[in-house]
Amino acid sequence: MKAVFIRYSVFVCLIGLFISTSAAQEVDASNYRMYFKFKTIKQPDNSRLLEVSFVGRNKKDRKVSIPVFDAEINFYNTLNDEEVLLGSSKTSKEGIAQLVVPKNQKYLIDEGGNINLKARFDGTDVLDEEESEIAIKNLFLDLNLAEIDSVKTVTVKAYLLDSIGNQIPVDEAYINIYIQGMLAKMKIKDGTIKNGKFEYAFATNIPGDSNGNITFLAMIEDSDDFGYVTQKNTIDWGVMNKRANDSEHKLWSKAGPIWMYVVLTFLLVGVWANYIYTIVNLFKIKRESTTTATIE
């Protein structure tokens, strides 16, 4: 029943695709190469998101891809031959299957300190079995926001925990710092963690939300050792932008721009000075006539 359902869903997706792109004639899933991508994101609350992206990409036209809908993905924590099922999830219309593993989950860890995670799709009559495996270390990020010597300082601590709970600082991990916006996040800093620490002085010209709050995101992304690790924190460091000066370019403002006073004054003084000069000369002409008459 499950296989029939998946086949049907793929078929519907393909038909939909063919209707929308009239040039395409394929109706067979065999014309699509399947891409099964598995990643893990450690979230700010230390829970772990396991995510599989399952799409088919046309073998001839690689730009055409369709998600595989309603495929059941099983997520495992493995150690050697041992497999512990963490949970299952079905792919969405976008071909994404997600599973959130709680922060108190006890993982099997190999000798290298890695957590081995596996995602598996068992396959159907039309779709082959897919499997992907990743090995990551369980990295912890602490994001501290504090004013140090009146400097707003962002400090990220990155460490692993050994078997007895001691912190082991990590080194040479690349980290990005973002600010959460309304629709997307904005990158404001990146750099390398050294001796388990990354620190920088925060800019003072970011407005934040209506209350002046800024949400910081510290993210290690697509790391071979740690996968995706996210931490976030919020603080009222926003500096509201000054309101635009209302008096500019408005006829009802109390005063005109200074340049206008200067230019008009120069123009008017120049013109009226010339008038005065002309009138003075007229008086001189009159005086000259008196002098001429006296001489005659």
Place this chain on the structure above:
Amino acid sequence: MDFKIRKRELAEEFSPMITKSSYLLKAWIILLVTVILIGLYAFYLQVKNGHGVTGMRDNVVWGVYIINFIFFVGLSYSGAFISGILHFFQTPWKNSVSRIVEIMTVLSLIVGPIFILLCIGRLDRLYFLFLYPRVQSPITWDIVAIMTDLFGCFLYLYLTFIPDFAILRDNDVKNMPQWRKKLYTFLAIGYQDTPEQRRRLHKITGIMSTMIIAMAIVAYTVLAWIFSLTVQPGWNSTIFAPYFIIAGLYSGIGVIIIAMYLIRKYFKLDRYIRKAHFVGAGIILLVISLLFGYFTFSDYFSKWFSHKINDINLLDTLFSKYFWEFIFANYIGVLVPIIIIFFRKLRSIKSITFAAVIAVLGLWLNRYLIVVPTLETPFLPIQDTRPEYIHYTATWIEWSLSFAGIAAFILFFILIMKLVPIVPMSGIIDHERAPKIKPKILTQIHKQ
């Protein structure tokens, strides 16, 4: 040459023009006074009953008054510009036309702003403009610019009159009443035409002629900004200031040609105002008409091409309700003068004057099409308004006051011509006094 004798000859030659009045002229004056009186009655009705007697309403708050204002002020600025150019470059044939231009400059600057006063609903609050001026308002700039310009033009006109006042004072002209003699004595401020006085007068006249060119450009630019600094469709244009200046020059040259024709005909000044003057002025009209046509095309083309909804609405109005006015203003008013003056064979005094009449009428209509259709197509339509509040038609009150303004302009022109000769006698003396470097240049003393 004894210039004292020559001055006497000129005074005697021109004295009939200023002392005698023909029946035709008297009839003209009576007609003009009648038109002015009708206008005053219309003004009385407007003050008594309010602006309801005009066609101006909520949407179209500016009508023919503001159009007349722009037109007359444009005449003035173009007159100042042309007069300044004539003096500054010492144009050889300037003497025959310079006084016509100068008088037109001053009179249009007196008549034009009166139309603004007619536009104001509460004239009793007019002094508020002076008590509470707002420097950031182009209207305040315009008031300052007009007052400064008016004073400057009066001063300039007076400077050019002084030598003629002196000639009329020093030579006993027949039939001249005593009060006139006293008036000339007072206005001549003791000018004796000594080399020092002449040098001084030429110097200050030269400076003033240069300055009024700049003032004309600045003042008319400010007037254009009253429109273009708004965001109204049809007005918010970066080329409005140069466009206004070109348009002003276009109407100015046209009115000068018409005035030259009438003065030449009725005062029999064929010897001084010759065909060559008309051809010269016609060539300037041709150049300006080409420029004006180019600016008009450029302005409307960019509006059409932008596809902004308000500009398109305006163009729809222009090409539907105002179709013939648009054709006359922007096609006939531009192309007819170009065709008449471009072909040498078509250039006669009458045809050039006809071209000037077409140009002036076209330009007045062009001003109308700038003001009224824009106000009839506002950004935000007023709800529940009456059609007659949206569409504008001038009433008899507005037309009477408009014609009264034109009549006042002509009447004052005639009165000034009765005060001083329309051809400056001093200019003729200066010309004869100057060494003849170019004997072939066009002057008024060469026989036709």
